[in-house]
Amino acid sequence: MTNQDEHKAGIGGMINPRRYGIERVAYLLMRLSGLGLLAYFIGHIYETSTILKGQVGWNEFLELTQTNAGHAILAIVIAMCVFHTVNGIRVMLGHGGVGVGKPARPDYPYIPASQNIRHKIGIYSAIILAAIAMMYGLAVMFGE
Amino acid sequence: MAQTSLAEENASIPLSSSQSITLRIARYNPEHDSAKKFMEFNVPYEKWTTVLEAILEVKKHFDHSVAVRYSCRQATCGSCGMIINGKPRLACFTKISELNSNVITVEPMNNFPIIRDLAVKFERLFDTHHKVKPYLIRDDTEITTNTKEFLQSPEELEQYIQFSNCIKCGLCNSACPTMATDSSFVGPQALAQAYRYVADSRDKGKDDRLKIIDDSHGIWRCHFAGSCSQVCPKGVDPAMGIQLLRGYMLGFRS
Numbered sequence: 001m002t003n004q005d006e007h008k009a010g011i012g013g014m015i016n017p018r019r020y021g022i023e024r025v026a027y028l029l030m031r032l033s034g035l036g037l038l039a040y041f042i043g044h045i046y047e048t049s050t051i052l053k054g055q056v057g058w059n060e061f062l063e064l065t066q067t068n069a070g071h072a073i074l075a076i077v078i079a080m081c082v083f084h085t086v087n088g089i090r091v092m093l094g095h096g097g098v099g100v101g102k103p104a105r106p107d108y109p110y111i112p113a114s115q116n117i118r119h120k121i122g123i124y125s126a127i128i129l130a131a132i133a134m135m136y137g138l139a140v141m142f143g144e
Numbered sequence: 145m146a147q148t149s150l151a152e153e154n155a156s157i158p159l160s161s162s163q164s165i166t167l168r169i170a171r172y173n174p175e176h177d178s179a180k181k182f183m184e185f186n187v188p189y190e191k192w193t194t195v196l197e198a199i200l201e202v203k204k205h206f207d208h209s210v211a212v213r214y215s216c217r218q219a220t221c222g223s224c225g226m227i228i229n230g231k232p233r234l235a236c237f238t239k240i241s242e243l244n245s246n247v248i249t250v251e252p253m254n255n256f257p258i259i260r261d262l263a264v265k266f267e268r269l270f271d272t273h274h275k276v277k278p279y280l281i282r283d284d285t286e287i288t289t290n291t292k293e294f295l296q297s298p299e300e301l302e303q304y305i306q307f308s309n310c311i312k313c314g315l316c317n318s319a320c321p322t323m324a325t326d327s328s329f330v331g332p333q334a335l336a337q338a339y340r341y342v343a344d345s346r347d348k349g350k351d352d353r354l355k356i357i358d359d360s361h362g363i364w365r366c367h368f369a370g371s372c373s374q375v376c377p378k379g380v381d382p383a384m385g386i387q388l389l390r391g392y393m394l395g396f397r398s
Contacts, residue, residue, distance in 0.1 A: 005174070007264070009254035009324035019231045020319065020371040027321060027369035094368050097391030103306045103343070106379025114384035115370050 023115055026123040030087055033080035040077050071141040079134035083126050090122035164188045165240055167198050169210055170251040173260050182249070183207070189240045195248060196224050196235035199262070211261035219377050222313030226262050227251040232315040232375045253318035269314050272334035276356055278341060281349025300345040307340035307385050309378040316372035316382050328361035332372035335363055336382035339389040354393055363390055 009016075017025045050061040064070050094100055094114075101113025167187045172180040185206050187198045196214055203210050212235075215221040219237040228238055228250055240248060256264035286293055316332040317323050323331055338357055342350045357363045366386045373383040391397040 005257055006327060007252065007254060007256055007258050008327070009318075011325060013254055013324040014321040020369070020374055023368075023370040023374075024321070027367060030367070091368055094387050095390050096394055096396045097388045098396075100384045100387045101381075103303055103384065103388070105302070106306055106309065106381070108379070110376065110379030112370065112373035112376070112379070112381040112383065114373050114381050114387065119370075 021115065022120055022123050026087055026126070029083060029127075030091070033084040036077070036080045037084060040080075068142075071138070074141065075134050075137045078137040079130040082133040083130035086126035086129055087123065090119060090126065094119065162188075163190070165198070165245070166247045167202060168247060168249040169199065169202065169261065170249075171210070171261050172252070172258055174258055180251070191239075191241050193240050194236050195228055195233075195238045195240060195243075195250060198240060198248065199235060199250065211259065211263045213263045220311060222311035225253050225313040225315045225318065227253060227318070232318040234313060234315070234377045237377050253314055255318050255320070255323045256314060264314075266312070266314060269312065269317060269331070269333060272330050273312065273337060275330065276334045276338040276341075276353055277349055278337050280341065280344065280347050281352060282347065294346040296345055303345070304340045304343040307336050307343070307380055307382075310337060310340070310380050311378055313377065315375045315377065316380075319371040319375040321369050321371065322365050322367065326361060326365060329365045330357060330359075330362050332366070332382035332386060335366065335389060336372075336380055336385035338363075339385035342389060342392060350392070354389075357389070358393060363393065366390075 015028050015031070017028045047061055047065075050057045065074060099116070099118050101116055104113070164186050167185045168182045169185065170180050171177075171183050185202045187201050189198060194217075196212075196217060199210065199212050200214075203212070212224065212226075214224040214236065216223070217236045219234050222234070224235040225232060226235055227233075228235065229243055229245060229248060232253055235250070250262060252258045252262050252264050256266070256269070258264055310333065312333065314333065316336070320329075320332050322329050335357060338353045341347050342353055363386060366383075368383060368387060370383045373381045376382065388397065
């Protein structure tokens with residue numbers, strides 16, 4: 001059965017953050033920051049491997065990170081790293097059943113207990129901390 | 145003299161109201177059509193008119209060929225799940241007035257093969273539901289034991305009663321971002337039902353069920369986006385059930 005036969009929402013449906021609240025936004029940011037950090041990790045290994053070309057090769061490559069574009073990329077990496085860490089802790093705790101509420105007879109309008117205020121605070125904290133860390137990084141890198 | 149029933153008389157009378165909305169219905173027949181297309185109808189409505197009633201109004205007075213599955217009209221049978229203005233909902237449980245829009249777009253649920261128009265196939269949902277053994281597993285029965293029934297305290301009942309409200313409407317599977325791309329994922333409906341029986345004090349099949357869902361396309365593919373719980377029309381909260389179930393697997397619960 002093809003994807004069209006199954007009427008799958010596909011990647012577009014998966015990454016669509018609308019209509020499902022801040023939790024779905026956090027889900028999308030978690031995926032984007034994870035992929036971003038993976039790309040940075042691969043780039044970082046490539047960058048450090050230039051040491052094999054000697055001191056000159058290492059210095060030449062390091063200069064790339066000293067440009068405006070290099071600083072901007074590093075600031076984004078800082079934000080991704082902080083968001084992925086803080087939100088990751090929230091998700092890991094949730095995965096263990098911590099902070100997802102207790103089963104109870106639901107009453108209309110059926111507000112899901114697993115989407116409680118503690119998790120929302122965790123998500124907003126991750127976003128705010130990532131923004132603060134990114135701004136601090138920008139201030140350090142561009143403030144010289 | 146020919147007699148007509150009240151229902152037949154009502155069927156011939158169109159809704160009369162000063163208010164009306166544009167109802168956009170997705171039309172698609174997999175046997176003939178290459179892509180989904182939308183047909184628009186101007187439908188009158190009252191404050192209490194549901195989306196299902198508007199669709200049935202279209203069937204009665206404009207186009208009887210619109211395919212839609214429904215039965216109870218009171219959010220109990222789980223038949224009329226569809227995407228309404230971009231979000232999975234039960235058509236019988238969604239009033240037009242609460243959508244705050246003059247244009248209502250209805251489409252078949254995502255992640256389910258389309259039979260025609262708004263009707264989708266439920267085979268896979270029922271298969272995965274059956275896969276997690278949705279029944280009590282134990283060696284003895286209430287017939288063979290001396291007691292007439294297996295006793296359970298109210299506290300023990302509270303552990304799972306919320307999850308027994310599931311009506312198998314499939315809205316959770318339609319909203320799930322993992323199901324959007326993974327054809328083999330068990331899905332939030334089946335996982336929530338696995339928790340329902342694992343948490344039942346009368347059940348002895350916990351190890352069996354945990355083995356079934358301990359799979360690369362099982363419980364570990366849930367990333368706690370929570371969309372399943374947000375669309376559940378019965379307050380089941382599958383996301384909570386899945387995380388509590390994972391607590392069993394990680395040893396946080398026993």
